[in-house]
Amino acid sequence: MSTPALAVNFVLTGVGGQGTLLASNILADVALAASLDVKKSEVHGMAQRGGSVISHVRWHPEAVYSPIVGVGEADILLAFEKLEALRYAHYLRPGGTAVVNDMSIVPITVSAGGAVYPGDEYLAPAFAALGTTVLTVPGERLAQEAGNVKAANVVLLGALSRVLPLPEEVWWTCLEQRVPQKFLELNRQAFAAGRAAVEQRPS
Amino acid sequence: MKRILSGNEAIARGAWEAGVYVAAAYPGTPSTEILEEFSRFPGVYCEWSSNEKVALDVAVGAALAGRRAMAAMKHVGVNVAADSLFYASYTGSEGGLVLVSADDPAMHSSQNEQDNRRYASFARVPCLDPSDSQECKDFCIAAFNLSEQFDTPVLLRTTTRINHSSTPVELGERGEVRPARKKFPRNAAKYVMVPANARGRHPVVEERVERLREWVETSPLNRIEWRDREVGIITAGVAYQYAREVFPTASILKLGVVFPLPAALIRRFAAGVARLVVLEELDPVIEEGVRLLGLPCEGKSIFPLIGELDPAVVRRAGATAGLPVDRPPVPRPSIPLPELPGRPPVLCPGCSHRGVFQLLAKKRVAVSGDIGCYTLGFLPPLSALHFCGCMGASIAVAHGAAQAGLGERVVAVLGDSTFYHTGLPALVNVAYNKANILLIILDNRTTAMTGHQANPGTGVTLQNQPTDVVELEPLVRALGIKHVATVGAYDVKEIERAYRELMATNEPAVMIARQPCVLLPESRRQWVPLEVLENCNGCGVCFRIGCPAILKSDEIDPVNNKPLALIDKDLCTGCEICTQICPHDAITTRDQMRLLEDSDHSSCALMPPGGAQ
Ligand SMILES: Cc1ncc(C[n+]2csc(CCOP(=O)(O)OP(=O)(O)O)c2C)c(N)n1
Numbered sequence: 138m139s140t141p142a143l144a145v146n147f148v149l150t151g152v153g154g155q156g157t158l159l160a161s162n163i164l165a166d167v168a169l170a171a172s173l174d175v176k177k178s179e180v181h182g183m184a185q186r187g188g189s190v191i192s193h194v195r196w197h198p199e200a201v202y203s204p205i206v207g208v209g210e211a212d213i214l215l216a217f218e219k220l221e222a223l224r225y226a227h228y229l230r231p232g233g234t235a236v237v238n239d240m241s242i243v244p245i246t247v248s249a250g251g252a253v254y255p256g257d258e259y260l261a262p263a264f265a266a267l268g269t270t271v272l273t274v275p276g277e278r279l280a281q282e283a284g285n286v287k288a289a290n291v292v293l294l295g296a297l298s299r300v301l302p303l304p305e306e307v308w309w310t311c312l313e314q315r316v317p318q319k320f321l322e323l324n325r326q327a328f329a330a331g332r333a334a335v336e337q338r339p340s
Numbered sequence: 341m342k343r344i345l346s347g348n349e350a351i352a353r354g355a356w357e358a359g360v361y362v363a364a365a366y367p368g369t370p371s372t373e374i375l376e377e378f379s380r381f382p383g384v385y386c387e388w389s390s391n392e393k394v395a396l397d398v399a400v401g402a403a404l405a406g407r408r409a410m411a412a413m414k415h416v417g418v419n420v421a422a423d424s425l426f427y428a429s430y431t432g433s434e435g436g437l438v439l440v441s442a443d444d445p446a447m448h449s450s451q452n453e454q455d456n457r458r459y460a461s462f463a464r465v466p467c468l469d470p471s472d473s474q475e476c477k478d479f480c481i482a483a484f485n486l487s488e489q490f491d492t493p494v495l496l497r498t499t500t501r502i503n504h505s506s507t508p509v510e511l512g513e514r515g516e517v518r519p520a521r522k523k524f525p526r527n528a529a530k531y532v533m534v535p536a537n538a539r540g541r542h543p544v545v546e547e548r549v550e551r552l553r554e555w556v557e558t559s560p561l562n563r564i565e566w567r568d569r570e571v572g573i574i575t576a577g578v579a580y581q582y583a584r585e586v587f588p589t590a591s592i593l594k595l596g597v598v599f600p601l602p603a604a605l606i607r608r609f610a611a612g613v614a615r616l617v618v619l620e621e622l623d624p625v626i627e628e629g630v631r632l633l634g635l636p637c638e639g640k641s642i643f644p645l646i647g648e649l650d651p652a653v654v655r656r657a658g659a660t661a662g663l664p665v666d667r668p669p670v671p672r673p674s675i676p677l678p679e680l681p682g683r684p685p686v687l688c689p690g691c692s693h694r695g696v697f698q699l700l701a702k703k704r705v706a707v708s709g710d711i712g713c714y715t716l717g718f719l720p721p722l723s724a725l726h727f728c729g730c731m732g733a734s735i736a737v738a739h740g741a742a743q744a745g746l747g748e749r750v751v752a753v754l755g756d757s758t759f760y761h762t763g764l765p766a767l768v769n770v771a772y773n774k775a776n777i778l779l780i781i782l783d784n785r786t787t788a789m790t791g792h793q794a795n796p797g798t799g800v801t802l803q804n805q806p807t808d809v810v811e812l813e814p815l816v817r818a819l820g821i822k823h824v825a826t827v828g829a830y831d832v833k834e835i836e837r838a839y840r841e842l843m844a845t846n847e848p849a850v851m852i853a854r855q856p857c858v859l860l861p862e863s864r865r866q867w868v869p870l871e872v873l874e875n876c877n878g879c880g881v882c883f884r885i886g887c888p889a890i891l892k893s894d895e896i897d898p899v900n901n902k903p904l905a906l907i908d909k910d911l912c913t914g915c916e917i918c919t920q921i922c923p924h925d926a927i928t929t930r931d932q933m934r935l936l937e938d939s940d941h942s943s944c945a946l947m948p949p950g951g952a953q
Contacts, residue, residue, distance in 0.1 A: 152683065165344050165506060175344065176472075178505035180370075180448045187888055188685035202585040204472075204505035204578070207652025209670040224680055227673055244683040248891045249721045249883050252681035263675045 142302050143173055146206040147194040148228045151217030152242045153187050156290030159315065160215065163294060164194040166311035171303055173197060178204040187245075189221050214269075215297055217276070217290065218242050223255060223263055231268035236297050236335075238276040238289060272296060272335055279330040285320075288327035295331020305332070345509045347502040350473040351440060352377035354480025355410050358436070359515040361385060362402035364395040366761065367790040368414030369449035370503035371442035375412055376793075379802050383517065388793055388802045391731075391761040392417035396424040396439060403433035404531070406521035408484050412440040415456050416730060420762070422459070425493065429463045430541040431531050432491035435518060436484035440496045442503050445621050446648035451711065451730055453646070455623035460495045460599035464545045466552050467495040467599040468561065471580040473507040479596060481515075482561060490548055490555075497598070499621060501578045501648070553600045561596030564609055571663055572613025574606065574626055574637075579619045582654045589664050601629040610635045617642065617663065621649050687716045689889035690867070690913030692784045692829040692855035698885045698917065699835050700724040700751065708741070710734035710754035710763075713788045717753070721884045725753065732762025739766070739775035749843065752779045756812070757787035757795040764819070770848045771820030778842050779850045781812060782829065784857040792860065816850045823847060829855035832920040858913050868914035868930045870907055876926040878902035882918040890918060 147164055151157040161177050168175035179192035193205045208227055214235040216222030222237045229235060237260065246252040264271040274296040276289035283292070291312065298308045309328065316324045345353060351374050355363060363386040365375040379386050385402075389395035392413040402409035413421060418441045425439060441459070444450040460467030466486060470479040476498065483494040529537050556562065568589045575583045576595040583592055593609040595601070610616050610630075618627040618639035627639035642661040644653065656669040687694055697717040700707055701724040709715055709725035710733065718725040727737060738752035754763050759781050770777060787793040794800050796810040816824050823845045825838040835853060842849035856863050869889075878897035882890050882905050893906035907918075907927070919927040928936075 153685070169342075169344060169508065174508070176505055176507045177344070178501060180500065180504060187683070187688060189683040201507075202581040203651045204501055204507065204581065205650050207650045207655065208672060210652060220680060220683065223675075223677060224683075226675055230670070243891060244681050245686045245719075245886060245888050246681045246683070248888070249886055250681075253678070254681060255678055259677055263677055266675050267673055 143171065143196055143198050145196045145213060145301065146211045147196075147213045147215060148206055148211040148225055149192045149194065149215045149217075150221040150225045151190055151238075152221065153190050155190075155217040156287075157190055157192055157217055160217075160290050160294055161192040161194050163308075163311050163315055166314065167303065167307055168194075168196045170307050170311055174199060174201045176201045176204040189224060191225060213297065213300070215293060217293060219257070219260060220244070220254060223259060226263055226267060226269075229264075229267055229269045233267075233269045234300055235264050235269055235271040236293060236300070237271055237273050238293055239273050240277055240289070272300070274331060274334050276331070279334060280327050283326035283330055284323040288320075288323055291316075291324045291327040292331035292334070295328035295333075296335045297331075298328075299332050299335035341511050342508045343511060344506045345473045345477075346373065346504060346506045347470070347473050347476040347498055348373035348442075348504070349377045349506075350476035350509050351412070351480050351496070351498070352381070353509070353511065354477035355438075355484075356381045356384065357477070357512045357515055358481040358484040359408050359517040360410050360484070361407040361517055361520075362399060362409040363412065364389045364398040364402075364409075365412040366390070366392045366395050366417060367787055367793040368392075368417050368442070369790055370444055370498075370500040371412050371414045371417070371440065372790050372793065373503075374440060374442075375802060378410075383514075386802055388787075388795065390796060392421040393424050396421040396428070399437060399439070400424065400428050400431075400433060403435040403437040404525055406434045406518060408436040408518065410438045410440060413442070414450065415441055415443040415454050416450060416452065417441075418456055418459055420731075422463075425459065425463050425465070427533050428493045429465050429545055430533055430538055433487075433493070434521060434525055436487035437493045438480065438483045438487060438496055439493055440480075440498065443497065443499045443622070445499055445501075448500055451728070453622065455625060456495070456497050457598050457625045458623065460497070463493075463495075464549050465493050465495050465599075466490070466556075466597060467497050468596055469497050469577040469598045470502060470596070471577050471594070472502070473505070473509045475596065476502065477509055479561065490552060492548055492552075495599075497577075499578055505578075549600060553603065556597050556600055556602045557604050559597055559602070562602055562605060563594050564605070565592045565594065566612070567591045568664070569613050571615045571617060572609055573617050573619050574609065574630065575619040576626060577621060579621050579649055582649055582651050583619050585651050586654045586658055586665055587663060588666050595626065598626060601626065603633055606630060606633060606635065610637070619643060619649075619654065684719060685716060686719065686888055687713065687722075687886060688858060689887055689911045690858035690863075690915040692853075692858060692915075693717060693782050694885055694887065694915070694917050695829050695832055695835050696753070696780055696782060696853050697722045697724045698832070698921065699839060700753075701884070703839070706748050706750045708734045708738040708750050708752045710752075710758050711789070712755035712758055712782075713784075714753060714755055714782050719886065721886045731758050732766055734758075735763055735766035735770060735777070735779055738777040738779075739770050739773070742775045742777050743773070750777055752777055754779070754781060755788070756781060756783040756785065756797045757793075759812070760796045760810070767816065767821065767850070768819050775848060776846055777848060778839075779848075781816075781850065781852045783812060783852050783854040784829075785854070786857050786860060788857045788859065792857065812852050816852070821848050821850050823849035824852070825850075826852040826854060829853040830915050830917065832917060858915065863913075866914075867912075868933050869909035869912035870914050870916070870919060870928045870930070870933060871909070872905045872907050873926045873928060875924050876904045877924060878904045879923060882922055882927065885917060885921065887918060889913075
């Protein structure tokens, strides 16, 4: 396909409260900083309260029309939780990439009901069946090492930044504007750890 | 300067640039952020009104005072405000008046799907339908100009994907802000809608629609984009974006004004294309209009009537109908996966509604519910709410069932914000007509569901001014309820005692269960995660209250052969509901946790309350 490298459709998923909104805001900022057209869409309200959340971000060098990504049209799935990665896997196009946080949050249907949380063994085959690549990132662990487990979303952004052809500086400038001054160093380290986690992978 | 704004932020910005002084709203997804954002601008008055009808009346009053005024609400809010919309169409106003309706196709956060473009033709007011944030801002300004030019309220209609999508917007300056009039207008023929005067106004309204029909023919809010003439698509709102995306070669008539429709423009467009197609979300509003012009077209025969559109849906439907799509649709892939567990929204850990619902579940009583976080009490394992229609319906539905002679007493349950919204008149009715129901007001001192907006029980206004709390107890008594009890919503025993007492009265009764929402900043500061003690035997009672912080551990009780409970300390807030209901005293109290903190955690073997058993 002849789509330019910076026409990118992102789908971000996770559980309410995991920081998907901050991550999608930064993705939108990065696009503006890189002089791309951008649209971002998310659903508020009922989707919070521990429910599963999804947001869409679309970049294009000229014009983005639809604010949402259709099923089978995402280039990148950024999942903050493994079950949610599987739930929205079908949004990826063949050849797309899933960046998945190695984190399970057990839903109430499992903890108080009869449902079963799918084991890690499903992850690789599911994404393989879609003809996509999956990168698993230990977001919470790396964030903890950087100083605070809450920076897991920034670790994930760091990992994501490695698979996109933009200079690291652009990401960093946008991050700086979104995080409080006193957490700058923490976030810098979290971002770097995320980048490194992808770099170190055997290709 | 360009900034990325959500549709809601852009509408607020547009109102500000348009010189709006007064804005009133009741929160409701996807409209809520419009007023939250507007309240951040200097030189404005804005408020959370107690409900949408009140909000629209407030805006009408401000417009009668000569100011530009806006009311904003979700689609179903317009149902509540509809009475006011219809009179306002007849009266018009002195200053510009815009009603923002945020529709919710796919019901991401709503009890029903409805297409509020219908209200425009119904109430005879023009309707603008923006398709991105830039248009949200521009159309908002245009709506105020239109309102004043034609002396009519204007409906600015959006959908979730417009309200909650963010796109770049060119910012402008604040326009002229007209001062308020010195005097209230005194013009009975125009402003006093008794039958004789209203009969005079109806022809004015219809004549106004005719003038709008002329105006709309040349309005820059509509435009034709000529491309290939084989297929021509008439579209509006977010559907325009899907049309551009999926049918890049087709000619497009993009409507910014969806009522009244530009008849001549549509005819010209239809004449210029071989195949005429209407692409719109929800109802066939434009399609019906086009057909009324006698023009054959396709629309809902191709695209779905129900739910939200997206590029994939439009591509699939378009390809099936032989329309020129950008690329073939991909079939939904099959993925080797077991059935995935759902992740529905749930009552949060520490939710102040859980204490009441665990009792209602235990009593197996019939519960007529309402809309708010507490609606989630219907979910298993609690399953303790059996009816939920629209805001405020809980009380009168229980009342009606009681008056019909139902064989069991029904408990009505609603939140504080919902009580102020539409619960009040229903409770007056209960007192007056003596319905034998128990009402439980779940008073968490905020409008939690929509993101913690202030309400009359909160003590602050939208613009962060302190105000007097409208206390529930004297209010409920003044409405004529004799049996009123207030309990702490975390106090399981108290709730049960009050419940017994009030149920025994066999007269209208109200329980107020009070505890500030656990997500409020003051509450967060008091979180203390609890722990499960060694004497847990896996009886499972704590699993039945549906707390996300209580997990099944991998450890199995050797006698019971059931998993022991485990508390996720990252989620637990220490509400102690589970502590109180545990039959084996196997969950710590907050005090015990504090003691633990003080002593060395690891060396302290914790004893259940009352000592080892
Ligand atoms: C007519 C109408 N307006 C607004 C809404 C959106 N809405 C749903 S629940 C809710 C507020 C509920 O607040 P409250 O009753 O205090 O309960 P809580 O969520 O705090 O438990 C609102 C505003 C709606 N569904 N219908």
